[in-house]
Structure formats: C-alpha cells, structure tokens
Amino acid sequence: xxxQKTLIEHLLYPAMERIKGNRTRAYLDEMLQTQRLPPxxxxxxxxxxxQTLLRTCITSVPAYRELGITEADIERDPWAALRAVPIxxxxxxxxxxxxxxxxxxxxxxxxxNVTGGSTGEPVRFYMDRYTVEHYEAxxxxxxxxxxxxxxxxxxxxxxxxxxxxxxxxxxxxCKDRFLKNRAILSAYELSxxxxxxxxxxxxxxxxxxxxxxxxxxxxxxxxxxxxxxQLRVQLKAVVSTSETLDDAQRARLKxxxxxxxxxxxxxxxAGILAYECPHGHLHLSAENVLMEIVDPITWQPVAxxxxxxxxxxxxxxxxxxxxxxxLGDTATLSLETSCPCGVTLPMLHSLDGREDALFLLPNGKLxxxxxxxxxxxxxxxxxQFQLVQTDVCHAELQLVPGDGFDAAQAEAxxxxxxxxxxxxxxxAVTVPRIEPGRSGKVRCSIRAFDxxxxxxxxx
Numbered sequence: 001x002x003x004q005k006t007l008i009e010h011l012l013y014p015a016m017e018r019i020k021g022n023r024t025r026a027y028l029d030e031m032l033q034t035q036r037l038p039p040x041x042x043x044x045x046x047x048x049x050x051q052t053l054l055r056t057c058i059t060s061v062p063a064y065r066e067l068g069i070t071e072a073d074i075e076r077d078p079w080a081a082l083r084a085v086p087i088x089x090x091x092x093x094x095x096x097x098x099x100x101x102x103x104x105x106x107x108x109x110x111x112x113n114v115t116g117g118s119t120g121e122p123v124r125f126y127m128d129r130y131t132v133e134h135y136e137a138x139x140x141x142x143x144x145x146x147x148x149x150x151x152x153x154x155x156x157x158x159x160x161x162x163x164x165x166x167x168x169x170x171x172x173x174c175k176d177r178f179l180k181n182r183a184i185l186s187a188y189e190l191s192x193x194x195x196x197x198x199x200x201x202x203x204x205x206x207x208x209x210x211x212x213x214x215x216x217x218x219x220x221x222x223x224x225x226x227x228x229x230q231l232r233v234q235l236k237a238v239v240s241t242s243e244t245l246d247d248a249q250r251a252r253l254k255x256x257x258x259x260x261x262x263x264x265x266x267x268x269x270a271g272i273l274a275y276e277c278p279h280g281h282l283h284l285s286a287e288n289v290l291m292e293i294v295d296p297i298t299w300q301p302v303a304x305x306x307x308x309x310x311x312x313x314x315x316x317x318x319x320x321x322x323x324x325x326x327l328g329d330t331a332t333l334s335l336e337t338s339c340p341c342g343v344t345l346p347m348l349h350s351l352d353g354r355e356d357a358l359f360l361l362p363n364g365k366l367x368x369x370x371x372x373x374x375x376x377x378x379x380x381x382x383x384q385f386q387l388v389q390t391d392v393c394h395a396e397l398q399l400v401p402g403d404g405f406d407a408a409q410a411e412a413x414x415x416x417x418x419x420x421x422x423x424x425x426x427x428a429v430t431v432p433r434i435e436p437g438r439s440g441k442v443r444c445s446i447r448a449f450d451x452x453x454x455x456x457x458x459x
Contacts (some may be wrong), residue, residue, distance in 0.1 A: 003149035004153070004178075005149075005153065008120055013150060017052045024137050024140070025137075027136075028141055028144075031287055035345055042286060042287075042344065046290060050079070050315060051078045053315055053318065053323075054082065057321050057323065058322065059104075060105070061102055061103070062100075062101075062320055063100045064085070068084075069081050086158075086324070088323065089326045090326065093325070097320075098203060105319050109129070110127070110128065111126060111132060112126055113127055123228055125269055125320055126320040127317055127320070128318065130316055130318075131271070131314065131317040131318075135271035141285075142275025143275075150211065152208040154209050154211050155184075156211050156212055157185050157187050157211070157216035159214025177250070183201075187219075190216065190220060190223060191223075192223055195226075198220070198223065199227055200230060205231075208235065208256065209238065209246050210237075210238045211235045211238075211239045211241065212241070213242050214240045214244055217240055218252060218253065221257070225256050234258075234259075240268070241263075241264040241265075241266060243443075245351075246374075263351070264276070264278050265280060265331075265348070265351055270312045270314065273289055277339060277343055279340050279341045281334070281336070282348040283339070283345040284346045284347065286345050288316060289315060290312070291311070293307075293310060295307070296355065297366075297381035297451065303333075304349070306333075309326060311325065311327065312325050327345075328355045329351070329353070330351075330353055332349040332450065333349060340436075352368060352370065353368060353369065354446075356446060356448075357426065357445040359447055360389070360447065361392070361422065362392055362423035363422075368445075369387060369446070369447070370445065373445075381406070382401070382402060384400035384442070385413075386398045386442070387445050387446070388446045388449050391448075393423065393424060393425060395426045395427070396427050396428075397428040397429070398429055398430075398431045399429070400434055413428070
C-alpha cells in the first residue's frame with residue numbers, strides 16, 4: 001500500500017476520530033451491514049428514523065408545527081404522517097428558509113452550505129456534522145464496491161473554489177493533496193494545449209480513480225483519446241457525479257481509461273442518494289434518505305418503471321429538516337427487486353435528467369430533452385450542443401463545430417430534434433464554445449420557464 005494512503009487510513013483518520021469525534025468510518029461500517037438487510041428490516045430502520053425526524057419537526061421546526069400532525073399520528077403510521085406534508089419546492093424553501101431551522105438546535109453546531117446554482121439562484125441551507133458524516137459514509141460505501149477506500153488517491157475534474165481568497169485556495173489545494181490524497185483539475189480550464197501535460201501528470205501521479213462531472217470527464221476523455229496509448233495508469237474506476245451520464249459518454253470513458261465507469265447520484269442539498277454497483281444497478285442510500293418519484297404535473301406518486309420528479313426526505317438532518325423536498329431531478333424507480341451483487345437496497349432504473357430539461361409542447365405534452373443526446377450521435381462533427389426552450393413555441397439550438405462540420409449537418413440535426421418537438425420553432429446557431437455554468441457543469445437541454453401548473457403552485 002502506498003505510504004500516503006497508509007498514513008491517511010491508519011494515522012490521520014484515527015486521529016480525526018479521537019480529536020474531532022469524527023464517526024464517518026463507524027457509519028460506514030454500519031452501512032456495510034445494513035446494505036444486506038431483508039426488506040422488512042430495512043423498512044423498520046427507516047420507520048424508526050422517520051419517527052425521530054417527524055417528532056423533531058412538529059415540536060421544534062416552525063414550518064411544520066402548524067400542519068396538524070400529532071405524536072399519535074407519528075406513532076401510528078409515520079409514512080402516512082409524512083404523506084400529509086406538502087411537497088416543498090426550492091423556491092418555497094428559499095422564501096422562508098429561517099422557518100425550517102430547528103429552534104432547539106445549537107446554532108453553533110449548524111454547518112452552512114449552498115448549492116452550485118446551476119439552474120438558478122443558489123439555495124442556502126444548514127446541515128450538521130451527523131448528516132455530513134452519513135453522506136460521506138454513503139459515498140465510501142459505494143466506492144468500496146470497487147476496492148476504493150478513504151485513502152485511495154484520486155483526481156477530481158471539478159470547479160475551482162472561486163469564492164475563496166487566493167491564500168485560502170492554496171490552503172485548500174494543500175489539504176486536498178496531502179490530507180485527502182487527491183488532486184483537482186479545473187473543469188473550467190480543460191484545454192487541448194495541455195494534453196501532453198495531462199498524460200505526464202496522470203502517469204506520474206497514478207490515481208486509483210477519477211471523479212467529476214459527466215461533461216468534464218467526457219471532455220477530458222476527448223482530449224486524451226488520440227494519445228490514450230501513452231497512458232500508463234491503471235484505474236479502478238471513473239466515477240461520474242452531479243450530471244446525467246449518457247451512453248456515449250460512458251462508452252468513451254471506458255474506452256479511453258480502460259476501466260469501469262460508475263455513476264454516483266448525489267446533490268449538494270440532498271447528499272449521496274444512490275450508487276451504481278458492479279452489476280449496473282443504482283442502489284439507493286435508503287438508510288439516509290426516503291425517495292419518492294412523482295408525476296411532473298400532478299405531483300402524485302408514479303409506479304416503478306415510470307419517470308417522474310425526485311422528492312427526498314433526509315432522515316438525518318435535524319438542524320434544518322426539509323420534508324418531501326422537490327430536488328429538481330427526474331428519475332425512474334426500478335421494477336427489479338433483487339440484484340446479483342447481494343445488496344438489498346432498493347434501486348433506481350435510471351436517472352433521467354433535470355426537471356427543467358422536460359420540454360413543454362404547445363399541446364401540453366412533455367418531452368425530455370435527453371432525446372437530443374440520443375440524436376446527436378448521428379453527427380460526430382458536432383462537438384457540443386445546447387438546446388434551450390425559451391418559451392412554449394420557441395427554442396434555440398447552439399452548436400459547437402468539430403472536424404468535418406458543415407451547415408447541412410446542423411440543419412439535419414435541427415430537423416431531427418424538431419420531429420420530437422412539434423409546434424416548437426427551433427433556431428440553430430453556431431458558437432465557438434458553450435460556457436459551463438457557475439458550478440462548472442455544461443447542460444445540454446434547458447427549459448427556461450416553469451411548467452404552468454407548477455408555476456401556479458409556487459406563487
């Protein structure tokens with residue numbers, strides 16, 4: 001075992017546990033046991049944690065005191081009590097965020113956090129160390145399925161900590177390199193001019209895995225694809241997070257880096273929600289979170305196998321509980337109830353993208369913008385694209401040309417998309433580059449307005 005990995009796992013982490021009371025490894029050990037519980041025992045575990053959460057909410061969280069939920073309701077059926085809570089949108093939470101703070105919780109123990117704001121105004125919220133450590137345990141549990149441990153060396157394709165002062169950025173990089181055994185490559189600054197440097201860096205640094213946004217990892221793979229025979233690094237996995245990974249991106253990552261490609265499903269304001277196992281199934285972090293999938297228009301639960309909006313209830317965050325929180329993603333629950341890997345946690349069939357990547361047609365039907373990701377495979381000369389629906393009847397298609405690109409391909413791609421968006425006028429424009437959002441992500445499909453029924457409920 002490399003010396004730095006040994007020091008982190010056998011010296012640094014035990015020291016943190018003694019000095020700071022960190023219990024991430026203890027929670028990881030627990031989750032490695034609970035991941036194989038029979039379904040009825042897992043549901044009992046969830047029910048007990050849900051009762052604790054609901055009792056806290058009705059006694060100490062102003063936003064939930066007036067809902068009329070009683071201790072008897074919680075004792076009798078916590079699941080029914082939870083269903084009585086209205087779904088919470090990000091906009092509603094932002095308007096009255098102070099009302100979701102636990103009044104009995106020591107403010108000094110709250111940990112402030114903020115989302116990346118890739119789909120609008122960043123959401124500011126609080127967590128506590130208990131919650132954060134369970135999030136981290138869920139991540140390490142998923143990575144453990146690939147032989148990756150907390151001291152494993154990694155390279156992250158990520159956004160820069162731009163909100164930090166230069167001295168703070170230097171400190172952050174030092175902590176990453178020496179205490180977390182990872183190096184960060186900026187998702188904002190990937191460049192073909194640095195291809196030779198990337199090869200030398202990977203061969204010298206020898207990470208066990210890569211971790212980052214799907215679009216950043218894919219862009220990195222495209223840069224290295226012509227020189228992949230020069231890579232001398234043996235990765236255990238490439239881990240894609242924070243964005244939907246499509247089949248073409250997965251295939252390219254596997255071809256360039258010669259290893260398993262793993263999907264981590266998480267969100268800054270919801271934690272690690274699911275991890276892909278070696279058999280390709282996305283297992284939910286069911287000990288930490290309750291997940292519901294609801295219809296985009298009615299907000300009623302949909303059956304497994306049907307795509308809908310993701311609604312989460314964090315079972316551990318007692319500092320600032322958010323019950324039935326509308327995350328902004330779309331996903332599909334699996335029809336399967338067992339997995340060859342032996343993990344008994346419930347599964348997602350697929351991650352389908354963002355809620356605002358659902359395009360609205362003039363006839364009221366919804367079409368997921370992910371269809372454009374499927375269609376673009378026919379046009380290898382299109383290096384990158386972004387489709388933005390500006391209103392019900394109009395959309396703009398931005399195209400970044402690659403080798404062999406011409407106007408005929410642009411028009412053919414535009415017409416292909418138009419067949420799936422009848423009644424929507426699509427204007428195609430060529431651009432030199434599509435800039436990532438403030439979080440470092442590049443989104444392919446965006447609806448720039450609310451769905452009508454949802455807008456009414458948010459007012």
